[in-house]
Amino acid sequence: MTRRSRWSSPPSRSYAWWAPRSSRGCCAKQPPAVRTSPEASGEMRPSQRQAAIKAAIRVIEGGGLSGLTFDAVARETGMTKSGLVYHFPSKEDMLMAxxxxxxxxxxxxxxxxxxxxxxxxxxxxxxxxxxxxxxxxxxxxxxxxxxxxxxxxxxxxxxxxxxxxxxxxxxxxxxxxxxxxxxxxxxxxxxxxxxxxxxxxxxxxxxxxxxxxxxxxxxxxxxxxxxxxxxxxx
Structure with a gap:
């Protein structure tokens, strides 16, 4: 809890006190937060980025540069395309990596x-x-x-x-x-x-x-x- 200074302005008055207890903002029951994996939210850990790069190398070894696609790398790693695009917005970015x-x-x-x-x-x-x-x-x-x-x-x-x-x-x-x-x-x-x-x-x-x-x-x-x-x- 942040301690207020004695010289700070008083908090603005709230009129929510009259609401029924179940609907007050401080006590109302909130729905549980939906937790998503870093990959599902489009975020990848550095280790996942390295895994994607190594997977891309394997894809090229097997099918050449023409076989390097987001779908192919996603299949090789088990990641989603959105997870790959987070670090490699385009195929050119993946090649540079x-x-x-x-x-x-x-x-x-x-x-x-x-x-x-x-x-x-x-x-x-x-x-x-x-x-x-x-x-x-x-x-x-x-x-x-x-x-x-x-x-x-x-x-x-x-x-x-x-x-x-x-x-x-x-x-x-x-x-x-x-x-x-x-x-x-x-x-x-x-x-x-x-x-x-x-x-x-x-x-x-x-x-x-x-x-x-x-x-x-x-x-x-x-x-x-x-x-x-x-x-x-x-």
Whole structure:
């Protein structure tokens, strides 16, 4: 109960006191409130949003981008369409969420592969981490999303944000260390798409061996950086 100040104005007079007890506002019996689930009311918890994103990935794996519909994701998750629309007002919003999710997961892998705080890392160490995360083959979902992104530049933004922090710039006029990092990144990109381009699957151990050998061209066999001129990021 809120305590009134002795200097506050008196409450306005109410004339409801004369009404029968059963009809007074303070005592009248109110109908029970109808409780609805967050999904039924159009609200979704963050965990449900993540579940919807993962379900959308499974839908694309099975039926391609053309199979990605609200109905398909709703069936996959058991959610209602209204619950999905709360977080993804359109299919384009859902696709953007997929790009953001996958790009974020990639950066998590990059941070793990780096092994040191990003702020203390060298360009060589970041390039080597980039190479090591590319030892995994491109997935069908990533391929389809990348092809679709070619005609929707806004979908590239989450990926570009990650590569701007991790990938070595591919440009002319660099010193030897810069060229070495760029070539390592290009080789890693080739390893990433190898299975798709060659219609065959490299064994996991072969992928890891190639990735490690490429990474060592920039960070050395001991993993502490192969370029003496590389300085920690300030």
């Amino acid at each position: 997929l790009h953001e999710h996958l790009a974020s997961a990639w950066e998590d892998n990059l941070i793990e592969a780096l092994g040191v705080p990003y702020e203390e890392s060298t360009p060589d160490q970041r390039a080597a981490a980039y190479v090591r995360t590319q030892s995994q083959a491109m997935s069908r979902v990533e391929l389809l999303l990348m092809i679709d992104a070619a005609s929707h530049p806004e979908y590239i933004a989450p990926w570009a944000a990650v590569t701007s922090r991790w990938a070595a710039p591919v440009e002319g006029g660099q010193d030897d260390a810069g060229f070495r990092r760029a070539m390592a990144n290009l080789a890693a990109d080739g390893l990433w798409v190898y299975d798709i381009l060659n219609a065959q699957t490299l064994p996991a151990e072969v992928r890891e061996e190639f990735a490690e050998r490429i990474a060592r061209t920039v960070d050395g066999a001991d993993g502490r950086g192969g370029s003496p001129e590389a300085e920690p990021r300030g």
